[in-house]
Amino acid sequence: MNRTYYNGDLRIENVGETVELLGWVSKRRNFRSIVFIDLRDRSGIIQLVVNADEYPEIEKVRSEYVLSVKGLVTERQDKNPKLPTGDVEIEVMSFNIINKAAQTPMIIADETDALEDTRLKYRYLDLRRPVMQKNMMTRAKITSNMRRTLEDMGFIDIETPMLTKSTPEGAREYLVPSRVHPGEFYALAQSPQIFKQLLMIGGLERYYQIARCFRDEDLRADRQLDFTQVDIEASFLSQDQFMDIVETVASNVMVDVLDEAKPEFPRIDFVDALNNYGSDKPDLRFELLLQDFNETFKNSEFKVFSNTLETKGSLKGLILKGNHADTITRKVQDKYTELVKKNGLMGLVVLKYQEDTLTGSAAKFITDEELVHLKENFNLEEGDVIFIGSGKWEPTCMAIGALRLQLGKDFDLIDKEAFKYAWVVNFPMFEMDEEDNLVARHHPFTSPKEEHIELLDTEPLSVVANAYDLVLNGYEIAGGSMRIHDQDLQAKMFSLIGFTDEQIKARFGFFVDAFKYGTPPHGGIAFGLDRFAMALTHSNSIRDVIAFPKNASARCPLTNAPAKGTEKQLEDLHLIIDYPEKH
């Protein structure tokens, strides 16, 4: 096996050379006694030409057989401009069947109609699809490029434990029972957060790690149970200096790996992101900004609007331009109404502007004066469609933001080739969870703005944090913050989110203790590497950039994990399981 070239690298310049190639049979066609074979390896495909009269063995060759081939590179008569190697073919002089292949349960090609579970069950075949090979290679290049940039800037790679203790980062954790300590559990790290901060206290100054993290969450297209972060932490830098470093990391990936121009990194205030895009991870690939209709309808007789304004809520909406009024049929309106309802609104007001009047079920409540206000302030044009949602400011913005994304898709407003970054900054420190408890929006190690510290006890929901998220094409690809480095403030933060002094001592005592020995100011961020790679490869699912992912019901169809433990294992771990019969 003395391979002289990768198949995908052969070009017209190689004509006349005798080459030795390896690979899988991607396709086989017979033309009289000539057999054409597309031989695929990691780099691409090359066409082989074999004379079956001379080499009758070739008739045995089927798809996905593994071959080694010796042949002469010749110029193709009928060139294939769609293939990088399409100018040449290989006149086979000898070949060897290295291995046979059974008929595969799925077709090995970019276009596949195989169900995702089939793809995951036979992942080793799915991975042979050129698009998946490309995803894996691009992902590897992204990781290696990020490593290089960070190391060039003095960051050192340090590993932290995966088997550790619970941390308060918000997600549900996995517990691992200890064999040697009956009844006790390790938690799988949600992230290296506590350890990377301890590394700063440990004087390492600049740390990074390609870290596996574990969160027991419901899976979506952009989430996995075990996932990878490019985790970063640095001491003695201002927020701006640190954000510059992160921009360099992302920028180098764009330039070196994707051959794109250096991107812009606009900084958007959290409040503006919600007001304008209806999202804390705004997709800047298209305009269509949210509009505020509070002023227009300040004297409205329409109960839905007036009730909202009386209770200090917001009327947020969108104006769809381009004369689509007739496209927005009853059925389409119902679909959009469903969407905003799913996102927490009671309903959606839809108004169409045609021949200088408004139509729609709420149109009868709109006065002439309000119409004039709309025309003057929103530059209404024939065929515009106005969508308005009403309710509390943040959920209303978010619901209309979801509608914005849907309209973007439905009316083809999104530039699918574009890569648009944005920072979202000045997040609120806290939010209320479903049970109405105060929780940290990022995590409780995030520092509040200096000037807001005094509001912590009185108006915690108004406190703004030194937190920042990096967004790409509407995905949050990284999130981080400048940390608290004062022991008392850290303890206070834990108590604000509901930990008693005893709990703080028991769970984070070691961490709070460490703060008294000279903690440097520090901050950091973590890239969600899977999500970053998904956005950069324009993949639809995070699973397309992970070699062996779990499916949407948190199973691995390949290995069948999770699985029951054997009696011996359970005994060793001191566990008694009451298996629910149905499962």
Ligand code: ASP
């Ligand atoms: N540990 C955080 C996270 O996983 C990131 C950070 O603050 O650096 O979201």
